[in-house]
Amino acid sequence: MYRQTRSQFKLFTPLNALVTASWRYIYWLPTAFVVSYYFVNLKIISGRSMQPTLNPDFSLWRDVGLFNRYAIHAKLDFARGDIVALRSPENPNRVLVKRIVGLPGDRVKTLPPYPTPEITVPQGQAWIEGDEPFHSDDSNRFGPVPLALIESRLISVVWPPSRFGHLFRSQPTPSKKNISTPQEHSAYQLAMAELDRQRWRSTRVTAASRNST
Amino acid sequence: MEYSFEPILNTKQLVNLACATHLFLEYVGTVSLMSGPSMLPTLATSGEVVLEDRLTLRLNPKSLTRGDLVVVRSPIDPTTIVCKRVIGLPGDIVCVDPTGVKAPSTEHLLVPKGHIWLCGDNMAYSRDSRDYGPVPIALIRSKLFARVGL
Numbered sequence: 503m504y505r506q507t508r509s510q511f512k513l514f515t516p517l518n519a520l521v522t523a524s525w526r527y528i529y530w531l532p533t534a535f536v537v538s539y540y541f542v543n544l545k546i547i548s549g550r551s552m553q554p555t556l557n558p559d560f561s562l563w564r565d566v567g568l569f570n571r572y573a574i575h576a577k578l579d580f581a582r583g584d585i586v587a588l589r590s591p592e593n594p595n596r597v598l599v600k601r602i603v604g605l606p607g608d609r610v611k612t613l614p615p616y617p618t619p620e621i622t623v624p625q626g627q628a629w630i631e632g633d634e635p636f637h638s639d640d641s642n643r644f645g646p647v648p649l650a651l652i653e654s655r656l657i658s659v660v661w662p663p664s665r666f667g668h669l670f671r672s673q674p675t676p677s678k679k680n681i682s683t684p685q686e687h688s689a690y691q692l693a694m695a696e697l698d699r700q701r702w703r704s705t706r707v708t709a710a711s712r713n714s715t
Numbered sequence: 716m717e718y719s720f721e722p723i724l725n726t727k728q729l730v731n732l733a734c735a736t737h738l739f740l741e742y743v744g745t746v747s748l749m750s751g752p753s754m755l756p757t758l759a760t761s762g763e764v765v766l767e768d769r770l771t772l773r774l775n776p777k778s779l780t781r782g783d784l785v786v787v788r789s790p791i792d793p794t795t796i797v798c799k800r801v802i803g804l805p806g807d808i809v810c811v812d813p814t815g816v817k818a819p820s821t822e823h824l825l826v827p828k829g830h831i832w833l834c835g836d837n838m839a840y841s842r843d844s845r846d847y848g849p850v851p852i853a854l855i856r857s858k859l860f861a862r863v864g865l
Contacts (some may be wrong), residue, residue: 532735539741578793590851593827594776624847626791644827648790650854 540571542625544660545587547599551639555669555696556659558600567599569654570574580605580628580649582707583700585656585669588630591647599656600640603703604629604689606649607710613642621646628652633699668709743770744860747786753835753842754798757784758862764818768860776852778829779804783858787833790847796856799843805852814838817845829853 521528547556547565556565569587573579580586582602590596592656604610604623611620613635623629627646641647659668675697681687724732749763758765767786771778779785781801789795803809803826811818816838826832831847835841844850 530731532738533731535738536734589851590829591851591853592827594851594853594855595733613837624791626789626793647852648788648793648851650788650790652793652852 509621514685539571541570543569543571543654545569545597545599549599550637551634552599552601553634553637554692555585555601555633561662561665563662565659565665568657568660570657571654573655575650579647579655580652582608582709583703586630586652587654587656588647588652590641591644591651597653598630598639600630600632600638601630601703602652603631603641604646604707605710609708609710611706616642616645626650631703718841721740741769744768744775744857746863749798751797752840753837754784754800755837755840757800757836758798766860766863767857769857772855774860779852779855779858781807784834785831786856786859787850788854788856790850790854791842797842798859799833799835799841801831802834802844803849805830807856812838812845824849 545567547567550557553559556567574586580602582605584602585599586602587597590598597620605628606623606625608623608629609620610623610629612618613631621629623646627648629641629646631640631642635642656669659665680689681690738770745767747765747767749758749765752760779801781804783801784798785801786796786798788843789797805826805828807826808823809826809832810820811822811824813820824832826849830854831852833850835843
């Protein structure tokens with residue numbers, strides 16, 4: 503039907519012409535929206551709270567991440583160490599990107615701004631932290647957050663191109679054997695630092711026996 | 716004689732239509748069935764059909780007032796959805812439990828930024844902010860608009 507009337511529409515105002523020309527794309531917006539709402543979507547990550555995992559200082563661009571909403575929405579698949587996007591408990595319009603440190607029932611050693619040195623994460627809540635403890639608004643300031651606030655999980659970084667696929671590939675444990683160039687050396691150091699942070703995080707959490715992995 | 720049956724919408728378009736309908740229900744409003752004793756004098760224990768208004772709070776979050784009935788994702792269980800009454804807004808000082816069952820009736824608390832205080836109408840049979848504390852505004856799904864009599 504639209505093809506038949508197209509020639510008539512061309513006579514109208516420029517805006518009308520624009521709508522007519524792009525109608526075939528506008529028509530499919532509902533499907534696109536549902537896919538981005540329930541399956542995967544792209545998000546620009548701003549701020550330095552996840553440094554150096556995301557938005558590292560040497561990068562000129564802000565990272566763009568591919569987020570999996572299906573795992574959270576439909577399967578409620580939460581795991582310690584996952585990087586997730588969640589609505590800020592203090593401001594419903596803000597979305598934070600943080601890492602899950604503790605799940606319900608875990609005992610977590612908190613960091614300075616939090617009043618008590620240790621806390622048991624209550625039922626249905628999670629302890630989330632940024633990788634950079636000094637520039638992060640996280641559970642150490644506002645306490646554990648409800649799991650229902652978490653909306654998606656980061657699959658991988660897709661932009662900038664040099665870091666495409668970062669976090670997606672499982673990183674092998676760094677070995678010092680085949681290092682010849684300076685680039686390989688710095689990559690080795692970064693990987694070791696990442697491993698150190700991972701170990702440090704896991705020493706601070708006593709997993710609940712019910713869902714220990 | 717042959718008829719060639721041509722549907723008005725093909726499969727792709729049907730999917731698109733279903734998505735559009737879903738988005739309308741998700742963002743504008745929907746009809747839903749309530750159950751449970753926690754809102755008892757206001758809403759019956761079962762078979763209560765209500766209209767949820769999703770658009771107002773999205774367009775104007777400030778329109779949330781004390782006394783509204785809201786539908787929230789439960790802060791203690793991400794799979795369930797509960798309906799409660801808004802008692803306190805951010806910055807209010809609320810009495811934790813006037814009945815004195817779950818907390819001494821003299822205990823008061825400041826509702827933090829970005830949170831609200833929720834309470835069921837049937838205080839004897841309700842798990843609400845008295846148990847799990849203030850609830851983030853981001854967990855609110857919709858405001859109850861009307862009850863549908865059947």
